[in-house]
Amino acid sequence: xxxxxxxxxxxxxxxxxxxxxxxxxxxxxxxxxxxxxxxxxxxxxxxxxxxxxxxxxxxxxxxxxxxxxxxxxxxxxxxxxxxxxxxxxxxxxxxxxxxxxxxxxxxxxx
Numbered sequence: 001x002x003x004x005x006x007x008x009x010x011x012x013x014x015x016x017x018x019x020x021x022x023x024x025x026x027x028x029x030x031x032x033x034x035x036x037x038x039x040x041x042x043x044x045x046x047x048x049x050x051x052x053x054x055x056x057x058x059x060x061x062x063x064x065x066x067x068x069x070x071x072x073x074x075x076x077x078x079x080x081x082x083x084x085x086x087x088x089x090x091x092x093x094x095x096x097x098x099x100x101x102x103x104x105x106x107x108x109x110x
Contacts, residue, residue: 027041
């Protein structure tokens with residue numbers, strides 16, 4: 001069996017279950033025709049918003065910053081991604097996604 005066949009067999013299988021701010025996010029492999037590999041398919045919180053119990057929206061570090069974006073460092077202004085925003089909070093030991101702490105983005109009345 002070659003590498004591409006092996007990658008195709010992993011398509012749809014569980015990669016890992018991530019736990020972040022009281023939620024669990026199962027991440028599955030997805031085969032990519034582009035590079036012939038099975039890569040983890042992380043949640044798309046822009047397409048399918050998810051929230052903490054407190055109404056904080058989950059975001060990925062590489063997600064494009066919103067109009068509320070404020071860089072956490074002068075260098076962060078160049079990237080413009082959620083992970084470099086002062087409102088981004090990840091859990092210790094985990095940096096792929098976290099939550100937005102900006103009150104304007106908080107969902108109330110859940």
